[in-house]
Amino acid sequence: MMPVTLTSSLVRLDMPTRADTVAITDACQDADVQRWTTIPTPYRPQDAHAFIDALVGPGWASDREYTWAIRRPTSTWLEGVISFRTEHRDLGFWLAPSARGLGLMTAAVALVVDWVFANGRDEVYWECFVGNVPSAAVARRSGFGYTGVAPGIVPGRDGAAVSCWTGLLRADGRPASDLPWPVLAP
Numbered sequence: 621m622m623p624v625t626l627t628s629s630l631v632r633l634d635m636p637t638r639a640d641t642v643a644i645t646d647a648c649q650d651a652d653v654q655r656w657t658t659i660p661t662p663y664r665p666q667d668a669h670a671f672i673d674a675l676v677g678p679g680w681a682s683d684r685e686y687t688w689a690i691r692r693p694t695s696t697w698l699e700g701v702i703s704f705r706t707e708h709r710d711l712g713f714w715l716a717p718s719a720r721g722l723g724l725m726t727a728a729v730a731l732v733v734d735w736v737f738a739n740g741r742d743e744v745y746w747e748c749f750v751g752n753v754p755s756a757a758v759a760r761r762s763g764f765g766y767t768g769v770a771p772g773i774v775p776g777r778d779g780a781a782v783s784c785w786t787g788l789l790r791a792d793g794r795p796a797s798d799l800p801w802p803v804l805a806p
Contacts, residue, residue: 623680626688626735630727633688636676636698640689643698644668647716656752657714658777679703690715690728702728704736708773710745713755720754729762737791747772747784753804756785760804764789765796 623635636644647653648663660667679685683706690700690713700715702725711732715725733744746764748755749772760766764787772784788796 621680621683621686623686624735626731627693628727628731629693630722631724631731632691632693633702633728633731634691635680636672636687636689636701638669638672639696640672640698641665641668643716644671644701647698647700647714650717652717652754653714656749656755658774661777686732688728688732690719690724692724699724700728702732704732704744708745709736709741709743710747710773712774713758725758726761729758733762733789741791743788743790743796745773746787746789750783750785752785756787756801757804759787760801762789766799766801767797768799 626633642665645663645665645668648659648667653659654661654663675685676687679687685703685705687701687703689698690702691698698716699719700713702711702713704711711729713725713728736744744764746759747770748759750769767786767788769783770786771781774782776782785802790796
């Protein structure tokens, strides 16, 4: 599939490129991005190049993973990344510290989920490491139903299984479960 750009009044989502190397590298120095993702640590510009060259472009070309840069509508600066992986129909995302608390991620999730549903998928799965309250809060605000704790689809940085909070959002609006969300206090 050719990359698509998605826009709202809060965010513009487009394909990350090598021009985003500095922004990606800077954001991936953040302790929370490192803690809650499986990015390499330390994270170097070469890692950003590998991400863009080996994952982003090939992901779109193979319909394996659709990855967008999260930008404000009037800026070219990358504020975060959001991806939809087709095999497990799952969503993943991170946001730079300077962009948190502004509703950008919730807006980005809404755009991607709407696009996924418009392209024939009937559900989107979400997971985050147990304890990642900000990610869970975004999923909850975005309408995902909490489905419990399970081993993650993506193994930890060391290759071991990790426990994840999981959620599901269905295109038809049916609840994914009747489980209550964990207490999401920071």
